[in-house]
Amino acid sequence: xxxxxxxxxxxxxxxxxxxxxxxxxxxxxxxxxxxxxxxxxxxxxxxxxxxxxxxxxxxxxxxxxxxxxxxxxxxxxxxxxxxxxxxxxxxxxxxxxxxxxxxxxxxxxxxxxxxxxxxxxxxxxxxxxxxxxxxxxxxxxxxxxxxxxxx
Amino acid sequence: xxxxxxxxxxxxxxxxxxxxxxxxxxxxxxxxxxxxxxxxxxxxxxxxxxxxxxxxxxxxxxxxxxxxxxxxxxxxxxxxxxxxxxxxxxxxxxxxxxxxxxxxxxxxxxxxxxxxxxxxxxxxxxxxxxxxxxxxxxxxxxxxxxxxxxxxxxx
Numbered sequence: 001x002x003x004x005x006x007x008x009x010x011x012x013x014x015x016x017x018x019x020x021x022x023x024x025x026x027x028x029x030x031x032x033x034x035x036x037x038x039x040x041x042x043x044x045x046x047x048x049x050x051x052x053x054x055x056x057x058x059x060x061x062x063x064x065x066x067x068x069x070x071x072x073x074x075x076x077x078x079x080x081x082x083x084x085x086x087x088x089x090x091x092x093x094x095x096x097x098x099x100x101x102x103x104x105x106x107x108x109x110x111x112x113x114x115x116x117x118x119x120x121x122x123x124x125x126x127x128x129x130x131x132x133x134x135x136x137x138x139x140x141x142x143x144x145x146x147x148x149x150x151x
Numbered sequence: 152x153x154x155x156x157x158x159x160x161x162x163x164x165x166x167x168x169x170x171x172x173x174x175x176x177x178x179x180x181x182x183x184x185x186x187x188x189x190x191x192x193x194x195x196x197x198x199x200x201x202x203x204x205x206x207x208x209x210x211x212x213x214x215x216x217x218x219x220x221x222x223x224x225x226x227x228x229x230x231x232x233x234x235x236x237x238x239x240x241x242x243x244x245x246x247x248x249x250x251x252x253x254x255x256x257x258x259x260x261x262x263x264x265x266x267x268x269x270x271x272x273x274x275x276x277x278x279x280x281x282x283x284x285x286x287x288x289x290x291x292x293x294x295x296x297x298x299x300x301x302x303x304x305x306x
Contacts, residue, residue, distance in 0.1 A: 002217070010212065017174065017208035049211040053170035055304065059203035061156030062305070067256065067263060094304040099224070101294030106224070110304065137226075137258035143241045149212060149219055149267060150248040 002047070005030065009038055010048070011151045017051040057094070062110040064117045064138070068125060069103040071133040079130035080104070090124045157202040162187070164306045166195055167204070171303060174208040219267045221274050222296040225282065226260035230289035237261075239286045249277045260292070271295075 008028050013019060019027070025035035042048040057065065072079040080098070087096055087107055095108035109125070111117035125134070159167075162185055169181055182192035199205045214222065229236055237255070244253055244264065252265035264282075268274035282288065 010210075010217070014210045014212070017210045045216070047213050047216045049213060051174050051208050051210050052172055052301075053167070053174040054206045054209050055167060055171055055306075056203050056206040057304065059156070059206070060159070067254075088300075088302070091303075091305040094302050096300045096302065097224075098297045098299075099294040100297055102292065103294045106294075135259055137254075137256040137260060137263060139254050139263075140257055141255040143253035143255055143262075144245045144250065145252050147209060147251045147265070149214055149217055149251075151217065 001045070005034075006038055006042060007151050009035060010042070013039075013048075014148050014151070057110040061112055063113055064111040066109050066111075066117065067137040067139065068107045068109060069135045069137065070105045070107065070128075070131055071102070072104045073130045073132040074104075076130050082129045083131070086128050090120075090128075092120055092124070157198070157204065159199075159204070163195060163199065166192070167199065168303050168306050170196070170205065171306075214267060218269055220270050221268045222299075223266045223268065223274055224294050224296060225262075225264040225266060225278075226290075226292040226294075227262040227264060227282075227288060228259075228290040229261045229287045231287050232261065236287040240288070243285050244282070247277070247281050249281070260290075 005028065009024055012024055012027050021036045021039060022032045024039070025032040028035060039048065070083070072083055076082075083105060084096065084098070087093055087105070090107075090109070092109045092111060093107045094110055095106075097106045098104065099106065107125075109117075109120065111120050165185055166181065169176065169184065178192040178196065179189045182189050185192065187195070196205070214220075229240060240262070241253065241255070244250055244262070249266050249268055250264050251267055252263075254263040255261065256263050266274065266277060266282075268277055278291075278293070283291065
């Protein structure tokens with residue numbers, strides 16, 4: 001369904017989502033109208049779903065970022081749903097992921113400092129339902145953050 | 152709170168929420184929603200960008216539709232934690248195209264990697280040929296991503 005031009009446009013767009021259709025077209029070496037039609041088609045097909053600003057929590061004063069790896073009590077049939085619903089109510093959880101593997105759910109949480117993190121951990125995280133086990137990885141540095149697809 | 156963190160008010164928070172949802176919206180449309188003029192909206196965006204709060208933009212793509220059906224998170228332990236070993240590992244792992252994100256972490260593992268692949272067979276190839284052959288790699292744990300939600304966060 002996707003041809004070389006689609007991929008080229010997405011590759012360029014992915015590298016700089018601030019580019020206009022005209023700029024993308026120029027870089028891809030095709031007329032703007034053609035690029036616009038392709039992008040519209042990719043949007044309609046749901047391949048290109050939109051774009052969002054990336055917020056740097058550290059720059060906002062959230063010095064602590066922790067990855068919480070949670071194992072759930074799977075003898076409870078509604079463990080996943082109830083845990084996820086409760087986790088969505090924690091504003092400091094910026095990412096919620098579910099997995100197949102040793103870990104069931106991972107939460108990325110941010111906090112202003114270690115004291116704030118400790119409070120959050122005790123009052124909002126450990127109180128989430130159906131936790132069987134929880135492990136924390138504290139982020140020391142983000143070495144690479146592109147999340148670009150190798151198109 | 153960090154001393155350099157910029158002062159942001161309720162309008163900035165709402166602006167950040169809107170931009171995190173859709174960074175392609177013109178300042179005029181954002182301003183209308185926030186009750187601000189276009190230049191005032193623009194000034195706020197520029198200030199947030201200069202303060203590093205807005206770190207960039209990210210395209211939302213349907214990875215599966217583009218042929219990347221599998222995302223795996225790897226916990227990697229290094230066999231040596233000498234500085235040279237960390238630097239060498241970081242340089243080599245960062246160069247792998249399929250590795251989208253690399254975090255140096257404190258805890259059970261030394262590094263957390265986000266890896267995309269076409270399918271599980273392709274992932275196995277990346278794991279064996281590119282990741283297990285990296286300098287200093289010890290224990291590796293893999294978890295296959297089933298679902299992912301990005302939340303607005305504490306705004």
